[in-house]
Amino acid sequence: MSEVSVREMAKKAEKKPSAIGPDIDLNAYSAEVKEHGKIQKLKELSGEVKEKAISAGIDAEEACRSGSFFQMDHSVILSSAYQNGLEIMSSTEALKKYDWLQDYWWKAVNVDADKYTAQAELKQNHGYFLRALPGTKVEFPLQACLYMTREGLAQNVHNIIIAEENSELHIITGCTTAPRVRTGLHIGISEFYVKKNAQVTFTMIHNWAEDVEVRPRTGAIIEDNGVFLSNYVCMKPVKTLQMYPTAYCVGKNATVRFNTILFAGEGSNMDVGGRVFLRAKGSRAELVARAITRGGDIVTRGHLIGEVPGIKAHLECKGLILSEKGRIHAIPELEGKVNGIEMSHEAAVGKIAEEEIQYLMARGLSSEEATSAIIRGFLDVEIKGIPEHLKREIKKAVSMGEERLL
Amino acid sequence: MEVAGGREMDVEVIELDMIEINNLTVSVEDKRVLKDVNLHIAQGETIVLLGPNGSGKTSLLKTIIGIPGYKVESGRILFSGKDITGLTIDERVRLGIGIAFQRPPAVRGVRLKDMLRICMEKRGDFKEEKINEFARKLNLLNCLDRDINLGFSGGEIKRSELLQLLAQDPRFIMLDEPDSGVDLVNINLVGRVINELLEKDKMASKRTKAGLIITHAGYILDYVNADRGCIMLNGTVICSGNPRDLLEDIRTKGYEGCARCLK
Ligand SMILES: Nc1ncnc2c1ncn2[C@@H]1O[C@H](COP(=O)(O)OP(=O)(O)O)[C@@H](O)[C@H]1O
Ligand SMILES: [Mg+2]
Numbered sequence: 001m002s003e004v005s006v007r008e009m010a011k012k013a014e015k016k017p018s019a020i021g022p023d024i025d026l027n028a029y030s031a032e033v034k035e036h037g038k039i040q041k042l043k044e045l046s047g048e049v050k051e052k053a054i055s056a057g058i059d060a061e062e063a064c065r066s067g068s069f070f071q072m073d074h075s076v077i078l079s080s081a082y083q084n085g086l087e088i089m090s091s092t093e094a095l096k097k098y099d100w101l102q103d104y105w106w107k108a109v110n111v112d113a114d115k116y117t118a119q120a121e122l123k124q125n126h127g128y129f130l131r132a133l134p135g136t137k138v139e140f141p142l143q144a145c146l147y148m149t150r151e152g153l154a155q156n157v158h159n160i161i162i163a164e165e166n167s168e169l170h171i172i173t174g175c176t177t178a179p180r181v182r183t184g185l186h187i188g189i190s191e192f193y194v195k196k197n198a199q200v201t202f203t204m205i206h207n208w209a210e211d212v213e214v215r216p217r218t219g220a221i222i223e224d225n226g227v228f229l230s231n232y233v234c235m236k237p238v239k240t241l242q243m244y245p246t247a248y249c250v251g252k253n254a255t256v257r258f259n260t261i262l263f264a265g266e267g268s269n270m271d272v273g274g275r276v277f278l279r280a281k282g283s284r285a286e287l288v289a290r291a292i293t294r295g296g297d298i299v300t301r302g303h304l305i306g307e308v309p310g311i312k313a314h315l316e317c318k319g320l321i322l323s324e325k326g327r328i329h330a331i332p333e334l335e336g337k338v339n340g341i342e343m344s345h346e347a348a349v350g351k352i353a354e355e356e357i358q359y360l361m362a363r364g365l366s367s368e369e370a371t372s373a374i375i376r377g378f379l380d381v382e383i384k385g386i387p388e389h390l391k392r393e394i395k396k397a398v399s400m401g402e403e404r405l406l
Numbered sequence: 407m408e409v410a411g412g413r414e415m416d417v418e419v420i421e422l423d424m425i426e427i428n429n430l431t432v433s434v435e436d437k438r439v440l441k442d443v444n445l446h447i448a449q450g451e452t453i454v455l456l457g458p459n460g461s462g463k464t465s466l467l468k469t470i471i472g473i474p475g476y477k478v479e480s481g482r483i484l485f486s487g488k489d490i491t492g493l494t495i496d497e498r499v500r501l502g503i504g505i506a507f508q509r510p511p512a513v514r515g516v517r518l519k520d521m522l523r524i525c526m527e528k529r530g531d532f533k534e535e536k537i538n539e540f541a542r543k544l545n546l547l548n549c550l551d552r553d554i555n556l557g558f559s560g561g562e563i564k565r566s567e568l569l570q571l572l573a574q575d576p577r578f579i580m581l582d583e584p585d586s587g588v589d590l591v592n593i594n595l596v597g598r599v600i601n602e603l604l605e606k607d608k609m610a611s612k613r614t615k616a617g618l619i620i621t622h623a624g625y626i627l628d629y630v631n632a633d634r635g636c637i638m639l640n641g642t643v644i645c646s647g648n649p650r651d652l653l654e655d656i657r658t659k660g661y662e663g664c665a666r667c668l669k
């Protein structure tokens with residue numbers, strides 16, 4: 001597909017609302033920003049920026065990272081890889097450098113899906129390009145931080161992640177705003193290509209300001225024996241968040257796992273799902289979500305589509321309601337199109353059982369301590385298949401959220 | 407009871423009631439579950455509570471520990487002379503009351519091991535090595551890393567309740583049917599641990615603990631010595647006496663015999 005036609009498609013979809021989630025007036029986010037100067041190391045960031053980045057899972061020391069990417073507003077201020085076989089740069093730059101990148105641009109996400117994808121094409125502000133060359137296995141995760149410093153700004157990024165054959169990539173993406181910022185719009189397109197025998201773990205930690213609106217649009221294509229593990233943590237309030245990442249298992253034994261952890265405070269509206277098309281024999285998918293509300297509104301969706309025999313998929317969603325107000329709506333969908341598939345789901349939404357609190361109190365915990373122990377237990381999702389240090393990052397992000405929560 | 411020196415004062419100290427329940431009437435959701443219950447348990451004493459299903463035994467224990475749904479209509483509960491009727495569960499536990507529930511809930515995400523640590527920390531004496539030591543005593547090493555009670559067998563639940571009590575080390579110990587669902591191999595362990603909790607190895611006058619044990623079939627009496635037995639019927643303690651005699655009466659005449667005896 002030529003670039004012209006992509007732009008034309010985007011133009012046609014410019015006003016197309018998303019099928020789900022509250023509609024956003026894109027014109028409300030038209031603040032302008034200056035370019036920010038480049039840095040050599042994340043250590044050079046100011047204390048304030050560093051602190052916020054750290055709260056979104058970024059390691060400012062870069063000691064245990066094999067590469068860093070930092071985008072502040074519309075400027076890529078740092079992109080460097082610390083291991084051979086890894087490429088990390090602005091996706092705009094990569095598009096100029098590699099003609100073949102056209103074959104990956106808008107191939108896992110439709111450019112005309114809605115006005116957000118359209119805006120990302122028409123008003124793109126960089127985003128990252130990460131690539132592991134064939135056989136490259138990262139020792140430490142790569143990290144990418146998307147940072148917004150300007151009130152009322154729209155940040156429209158387009159990320160491309162390619163794990164070539166037999167490679168292994170671990171990525172942590174932290175998205176956050178400067179302390180004074182309250183409002184903003186973040187549109188993030190992420191297209192993942194997991195080639196034969198490759199593995200990608202992607203951990204995204206969102207730590208936005210209370211009135212930010214967030215529209216990630218994610219697609220992943222997984223080939224033979226490829227593994228795509230995606231972890232998403234949002235423990236801080238946002239105004240509206242809507243995403244429905246979609247993975248396509250197109251190769252034999254392709255495996256996908258989504259883990260999602262959400263907390264919605266009063267005034268937060270979250271609509272987060274996961275969808276997997278199982279299109280090749282031996283494909284596996286597992287979707288696990290934990291949602292907690294204290295006054296906020298959460299819709300958690302899951303959709304598994306089994307298209308060929310010999311696939312296996314499971315969906316699990318648990319919701320916990322901590323206050324009188326607040327709502328959790330779990331929508332699990334299973335769609336089987338042939339015989340010989342194994343798909344199941346499990347969903348439960350409710351309040352903390354008084355009996356459990358009383359039980360812990362009978363062991364000496366106060367009512368508050370008992371409640372936090374149960375919440376901590378609820379959020380303790382077993383995150384399979386990812387390295388220990390990544391698990392620690394996720395635990396850290398969750399427990400930082402817990403502190404605010406309890 | 408023979409007391410060294412035989413002075414009045416010593417006698418008083420020894421006979422200090424650890425728990426004193428006076429004219430206790432309790433309802434759950436407007437249903438009366440306990441009626442005018444009176445029960446005194448002295449320090450060093452172990453009492454077994456017998457009674458048919460639904461007679462109110464569990465309700466009595468839950469009221470003593472302070473479960474909110476069990477509303478005290480009248481009467482009061484004293485622990486070591488202090489009125490605890492209005493205290494929360496954890497406040498009572500902090501004073502030294504402990505309970506092994508008949509049917510405890512499972513708590514997802516809280517491991518048995520975490521619970522033992524919490525129990526020890528709460529009494530200000532956490533020793534990591536005690537976790538395995540206690541678990542070994544109850545043959546529960548393989549359950550330590552599991553979520554508490556989640557998928558535990560009936561016997562494992564009973565032993566895990568006792569295990570938590572070992573970590574808590576309360577002064578007043580309430581056990582709700584610690585013997586039901588426990589197989590013959592493990593009932594020995596259970597009996598041994600109950601004796602340890604109640605300091606049965608010490609002379610009666612030296613014990614600082616007291617116990618209230620509910621048993622349905624009375625199996626536990628083959629392993630644990632009780633000083634006194636009480637029978638509960640329709641929410642009231644109707645009589646007390648030698649536990650073995652009471653059990654023998656129940657075995658031969660059934661609880662119908664008790665009802666007749668009342669008339
Ligand atoms: N939480 C409760 N809600 C409703 N009824 C209860 C509750 N607890 C106890 N009861 C009722 O009180 C009576 C005594 O129950 P319980 O104390 O469990 O007896 P036992 O332990 O002797 O078998 C029963 O009729 C039971 O149904
Ligand atoms: Mg009972």
